[in-house]
Amino acid sequence: MAVQCECGFSNADGAYFCESCGQPLTEDSALHVAVRACKVCGAPNMPAADKCAQCGAALPIVIFREKSEAKRGAKSRNRSAKLIVTEDNSIYELSAEKEIIIGRTDTQSQSYPDLDLTLHHGDDGGVSRIHARVWRESGEYYIEDQRSTNNTYVNNQRLEPFHPTALRNGDIIRLGKVELIFEYIEPAAP
Numbered sequence: 001m002a003v004q005c006e007c008g009f010s011n012a013d014g015a016y017f018c019e020s021c022g023q024p025l026t027e028d029s030a031l032h033v034a035v036r037a038c039k040v041c042g043a044p045n046m047p048a049a050d051k052c053a054q055c056g057a058a059l060p061i062v063i064f065r066e067k068s069e070a071k072r073g074a075k076s077r078n079r080s081a082k083l084i085v086t087e088d089n090s091i092y093e094l095s096a097e098k099e100i101i102i103g104r105t106d107t108q109s110q111s112y113p114d115l116d117l118t119l120h121h122g123d124d125g126g127v128s129r130i131h132a133r134v135w136r137e138s139g140e141y142y143i144e145d146q147r148s149t150n151n152t153y154v155n156n157q158r159l160e161p162f163h164p165t166a167l168r169n170g171d172i173i174r175l176g177k178v179e180l181i182f183e184y185i186e187p188a189a190p
Contacts, residue, residue, distance in 0.1 A: 012041070080185040081141055083134070085120045085178070099135035101146075102175060103128055117178050126150035126176025132159075134167070141167040141184060150176035 002010040040057040051058060081094040083102075092115050094100065103113035104122035111129035116122070128148040135142055145152035147161040153174040159165055167173075171182040 080183075081136070082183050083115065083173070084181045084183060085117070086172075086181060087120055087179070090120065094134060094136070094141065096136045099133050101130055101133050103131040103146075105129075117175065120178055122176075122178055125178040127178050128176070131175045132173075141182070143167055143173065143182075148175065 002013060004010055041052060041055040043052055043054040081096070083092045083094065084090070085092075100114035102115040102117065103111065104118040104127045105112055105116050106129045109129060113130060117125070117127045117131075126149065128146070128150065130146050131148040132146055132152045133144050142164040143152065143154065143159070144164045145159040145161045152159045154165055154167070154171050156172075156174075167182045167184065169182070169184045173180040173182055
């Protein structure tokens with residue numbers, strides 16, 4: 001039996017994520033971690049996997065979703081701001097309602113950033129535990145370095161700590177040695 005997504009797409013039985021829009025289809029979709037869902041069999045896979053552990057098919061890009069975003073349905077699909085890790089094309093969607101802290105997890109210091117770059121070589125790439133924050137204000141997205149050890153750069157320009165910088169579509173953000181691309185497409189007017 002097919003699994004129907006809120007967007008109207010009919011997915012294969014057992015799918016965890018919609019093949020069309022990427023929305024989680026069940027509460028078991030591992031909503032708090034970046035996962036690679038197989039488009040062929042729908043099985044969840046580890047973030048670093050290139051092929052599905054169940055059927056061997058090539059895996060799509062990583063999509064990060066928060067549980068609260070998935071429950072918002074259509075509203076979350078209209079969002080169009082994201083950060084893309086250039087190393088492996090992992091996609092992290094940004095919330096228009098809340099700021100996110102970017103960094104790397106460190107259990108000893110109890111540091112758990114909203115966007116954890118540990119899996120993207122954040123530790124050896126010079127990403128601080130609390131490296132930068134991103135938020136939306138008055139329709140614009142901003143980034144601010146949080147006095148990181150190895151600095152934050154936007155289009156090769158070093159940011160001064162705690163000085164907000166507006167982000168534009170296509171901006172290249174570098175946190176230490178880890179590079180991200182900011183993508184933002186203004187929603188169409190109603």
